[in-house]
Amino acid sequence: MLQQAFGGLVMGFIYSLVALGYNIIFATSGVINFAQGELVMLGALFGLSLLVSLKIPFVGVLVSVVLIVGTVSILLNKVAVEPLGKDPSAIGWVITTLGAGIIMRNLAMFGWGRETLFFPAVFPDKPLIFFRITILPQELLIIFAAILMVSLIEVFYSRTIFGKAIRATAHDYKTARLMGIGTSNIIAVCFLMSGGLSAIAGVLISPITFASAEMGAIIGLKGFAAAILGGLGNSRGALVGGLLLGVLEALAVGIVTPGFKDAIAFILMICILLIKPGGIMGAILEKKV
Amino acid sequence: MQSLKRRYKYLQMLSLLFVSVLLLLMPFFLNTYYVRLLQLIGIYVLLATGLNLVTGYTGQVSLGHGGLYGIGAYTSALLATKLGLSFWVALPLSILVAAVFGVILGFPSLRIRGPYLAMVTIGFGIIIEKIMVEWTGLTGGPIGIMGIPTPQIGKFLFTGNRMYFLILFLVGIGLVVAHNLINSKWGRAFVAIRENEIAAGAMGINVREFKVIAFTLSAAYAGAAGSLYSHLSGYISPDSFTFNFSIFSLLLIVVGGMGTIVGPVIGAAVLTFLPEVLHGFDKYRLLIYGVLLIISVLAMQEGIVGLIKRKISSNDMPQDSNQYLPEKKTLKVGFLKTVRRNFNGSILELVNVSKSFGGLTAVNRLNMKVVEGTIHSLIGPNGAGKSTVINLISGFYRPTSGEIKFKGRVVSVFETHIQAKSGIARTFQNVQLYQKASVLDNVLVGMHLRINEGFWGTCLKLPAVRRSENLARQEAMALLRFLGLERYAEMPAEKLPYGHQKLLEIARALALQPDLLLLDEPAAGLNETEVVELAKIITQIKEKGVTVLLVEHQMNLVMEISDYITVIDYGKKIAEGPPEVIQNDQTVIQAYLGTEVA
Numbered sequence: 001m002l003q004q005a006f007g008g009l010v011m012g013f014i015y016s017l018v019a020l021g022y023n024i025i026f027a028t029s030g031v032i033n034f035a036q037g038e039l040v041m042l043g044a045l046f047g048l049s050l051l052v053s054l055k056i057p058f059v060g061v062l063v064s065v066v067l068i069v070g071t072v073s074i075l076l077n078k079v080a081v082e083p084l085g086k087d088p089s090a091i092g093w094v095i096t097t098l099g100a101g102i103i104m105r106n107l108a109m110f111g112w113g114r115e116t117l118f119f120p121a122v123f124p125d126k127p128l129i130f131f132r133i134t135i136l137p138q139e140l141l142i143i144f145a146a147i148l149m150v151s152l153i154e155v156f157y158s159r160t161i162f163g164k165a166i167r168a169t170a171h172d173y174k175t176a177r178l179m180g181i182g183t184s185n186i187i188a189v190c191f192l193m194s195g196g197l198s199a200i201a202g203v204l205i206s207p208i209t210f211a212s213a214e215m216g217a218i219i220g221l222k223g224f225a226a227a228i229l230g231g232l233g234n235s236r237g238a239l240v241g242g243l244l245l246g247v248l249e250a251l252a253v254g255i256v257t258p259g260f261k262d263a264i265a266f267i268l269m270i271c272i273l274l275i276k277p278g279g280i281m282g283a284i285l286e287k288k289v
Numbered sequence: 290m291q292s293l294k295r296r297y298k299y300l301q302m303l304s305l306l307f308v309s310v311l312l313l314l315m316p317f318f319l320n321t322y323y324v325r326l327l328q329l330i331g332i333y334v335l336l337a338t339g340l341n342l343v344t345g346y347t348g349q350v351s352l353g354h355g356g357l358y359g360i361g362a363y364t365s366a367l368l369a370t371k372l373g374l375s376f377w378v379a380l381p382l383s384i385l386v387a388a389v390f391g392v393i394l395g396f397p398s399l400r401i402r403g404p405y406l407a408m409v410t411i412g413f414g415i416i417i418e419k420i421m422v423e424w425t426g427l428t429g430g431p432i433g434i435m436g437i438p439t440p441q442i443g444k445f446l447f448t449g450n451r452m453y454f455l456i457l458f459l460v461g462i463g464l465v466v467a468h469n470l471i472n473s474k475w476g477r478a479f480v481a482i483r484e485n486e487i488a489a490g491a492m493g494i495n496v497r498e499f500k501v502i503a504f505t506l507s508a509a510y511a512g513a514a515g516s517l518y519s520h521l522s523g524y525i526s527p528d529s530f531t532f533n534f535s536i537f538s539l540l541l542i543v544v545g546g547m548g549t550i551v552g553p554v555i556g557a558a559v560l561t562f563l564p565e566v567l568h569g570f571d572k573y574r575l576l577i578y579g580v581l582l583i584i585s586v587l588a589m590q591e592g593i594v595g596l597i598k599r600k601i602s603s604n605d606m607p608q609d610s611n612q613y614l615p616e617k618k619t620l621k622v623g624f625l626k627t628v629r630r631n632f633n634g635s636i637l638e639l640v641n642v643s644k645s646f647g648g649l650t651a652v653n654r655l656n657m658k659v660v661e662g663t664i665h666s667l668i669g670p671n672g673a674g675k676s677t678v679i680n681l682i683s684g685f686y687r688p689t690s691g692e693i694k695f696k697g698r699v700v701s702v703f704e705t706h707i708q709a710k711s712g713i714a715r716t717f718q719n720v721q722l723y724q725k726a727s728v729l730d731n732v733l734v735g736m737h738l739r740i741n742e743g744f745w746g747t748c749l750k751l752p753a754v755r756r757s758e759n760l761a762r763q764e765a766m767a768l769l770r771f772l773g774l775e776r777y778a779e780m781p782a783e784k785l786p787y788g789h790q791k792l793l794e795i796a797r798a799l800a801l802q803p804d805l806l807l808l809d810e811p812a813a814g815l816n817e818t819e820v821v822e823l824a825k826i827i828t829q830i831k832e833k834g835v836t837v838l839l840v841e842h843q844m845n846l847v848m849e850i851s852d853y854i855t856v857i858d859y860g861k862k863i864a865e866g867p868p869e870v871i872q873n874d875q876t877v878i879q880a881y882l883g884t885e886v887a
Binding site for chain 2: 094100
């Protein structure tokens with residue numbers, strides 16, 4: 001039981017990172033990026049090639065995938081999001097980001113094939129045992145890295161002038177423009193950050209789940225669920241939502257067959273949303289007249 | 290413009306006839322493979338038409354329609370294989386079961402919005418998919434269900450071309466019903482919810498009810514499509530009803546054109562034939578697919594239909610002649626038939642009403658009486674709580690304490706559509722129109738409660754419904770004439786200049802045939818000539834027997850037309866009386882000093 005919960009917690013941190021990626025893009029551009037999972041996948045596959053084929057040290061790999069996937073993410077914004085203009089009611093972006101996701105997945109299949117690929121862990125696979133829970137060093141790395149990323153993002157948002165510009169853009173895009181903030185640059189930076197985060201999530205999780213060109217769909221969906229569960233646009237919400245989702249689905253496996261795992265997670269999510277329509281940490285939207 | 294419209298209509302009829310003949314003859318010239326494709330297109334058209342009702346018209350994005358489609362398919366398959374029921378029983382039951390799930394899926398939409406709702410629908414689809422895979426005892430698990438019989442009557446089997454004609458027939462019915470519903474109060478209510486939920490409620494539409502109706506209808510279509518698919522292919526498995534299929538359904542309407550009847554048809558045809566065209570590039574097929582997705586959205590707003598529409602009618606909008614003056618200033622049609630009743634003199638009474646938001650008290654123990662048949666103005670400096678009072682009376686807010694009496698009865702339910710039903714209509718400080726709907730449709734939404742169009746009658750477009758629709762249109766036109774907006778009737782509301790939009794709000798509110806009309810700063814943003822006209826219009830409304838409660842900053846207007854004035858500041862009443870008294874009241878002058886000159 002505890003072992004399962006811990007496994008869920010680790011997955012939950014990954015979901016949190018992906019959820020954070022959704023949040024960053026949603027806050028400034030009002031778009032749910034349905035290609036988010038594919039960014040995770042690209043991070044994993046590029047990371048694998050750099051690590052195994054080019055034998056670049058781990059830290060170098062992290063920096064490179066952030067840059068590579070971040071660039072892809074900016075490109076995604078230029079091609080599939082920016083041309084739509086700023087109309088939050090239109091659902092064109094659902095289709096364009098899905099389309100971009102399909103393109104990424106297929107290009108990845110050309111590059112890396114369809115097989116599931118083994119991803120070596122940075123640390124030796126020697127388990128540590130705490131209170132009868134087996135813990136892999138990789139899992140500790142995931143937890144440490146996820147907490148670090150979330151804290152960095154929070155500090156960046158609240159302490160730097162750039163972070164304030166992002167929040168201003170998120171709050172009121174037009175007024176931010178009038179105040180001299182280059183909102184399209186801000187949005188581009190957000191896509192870069194979001195892509196980078198997803199890439200790191202991909203590299204971190206792959207030693208546990210392995211990497212493949214098709215891994216993006218499910219992790220993207222779970223990350224979205226985590227973001228929604230916690231409340232969109234809220235970093236702490238992403239953390240809470242991700243962990244909750246991870247632990248809940250891990251525990252569900254103990255009760256029902258593994259196949260129902262996803263169903264249980266989503267049923268719980270719908271129930272929580274019915275009680276708190278804006279997510280757990282989300283602000284209640286007052287209707288304005 | 291009239292002739293152009295008629296020509297457009299003529300063209301429409303002609304192409305409809307052409308397509309119908311083509312569809313009837315086609316199977317005789319095509320091999321079975323292409324007939325099969327046409328059959329699939331038909332099924333997708335049904336599915337997409339349903340999705341279009343909820344997403345295109347009502348504006349609630351569903352990414353879970355694969356699940357509803359699957360429910361239809363599995364219901365039919367199970368009824369046919371396990372209970373041995375015939376297709377003719379299984380089809381209606383599948384529709385029913387899917388519709389029930391539609392209600393279930395619709396309920397979250399009452400509380401959950403936008404991306405959150407999208408996630409809920411995704412979750413719904415995945416849950417259904419997992420049940421199909423995991424509940425092996427019932428659904429056959431990943432292998433699915435085999436041996437689903439072909440529809441038949443006696444010995445007459447619906448195979449090949451016969452099945453094609455059966456599907457064609459059912460799709461025809463589906464499209465006609467959708468068309469009839471969309472061009473009625475039902476469809477207008479859907480569009481009103483999509484365009485502006487707040488204003489939809491204020492016009493008496495029960496937003497929650499209609500959202501659930503939209504989901505239910507949509508699910509019924511998906512159920513029919515699923516059932517047909519089941520009996521057409523004879524074999525189903527969970528693979529056909531995944532999240533990817535839900536996306537594909539959304540694609541059908543986005544590519545074709547959301548919020549149009551032909552959109553789903555075109556979308557289904559294009560997306561089914563596309564893989565055939567791309568046959569030679571099999572390796573790159575999905576890649577090309579992805580590129581096409583992006584292009585289809587970026588290059589053609591409103592899908593293919595939007596593209597065609599823009600080509601045909603690029604410039605048949607009437608030119609704004611810069612003339613504000615209404616064409617006819619008198620009411621010809623008796624559309625304001627308020628019967629005077631005596632509610633002890635006052636139609637509306639506020640007793641010790643308070644409203645606070647957190648720590649802020651916006652309205653503080655306000656007492657106010659509005660005498661029937663008068664123009665009663667509510668004035669006060671900015672932030673005095675005037676709009677809050679309007680929002681309390683129209684049911685947007687529930688008072689923190691105190692009571693509101695309307696027509697002599699204490700108001701207990703604070704829901705905008707209930708207030709609208711009881712005879713309160715309103716306009717908004719910031720224009721809240723259904724921007725993409727036509728000017729005429731905006732007014733027709735205002736008549737929602739009074740148009741007598743039952744659901745089944747509307748589906749069949751019975752003569753009674755047709756008559757009531759015609760009457761409603763005449764009345765709406767008369768209202769537009771009254772406000773000088775007649776020639777803009779077919780224009781989308783968003784194209785109107787600001788002043789006209791404010792007038793359209795009044796027309797829409799009058800369409801409710803209210804006893805009490807709440808006008809929230811109707812003169813804001815109007816120029817002097819327009820204000821003069823507005824004064825005349827409000828006076829005429831009063832003469833027709835409608836009580837007017839006016840919130841306004843333009844003192845000339847207020848002093849000229851008001852019978853009685855209540856002045857509030859910081860949520861408290863500071864003075865009341867006829868205009869002459871208020872003009873000389875020291876407290877009022879003090880309250881206004883430095884902000885506005887009375």
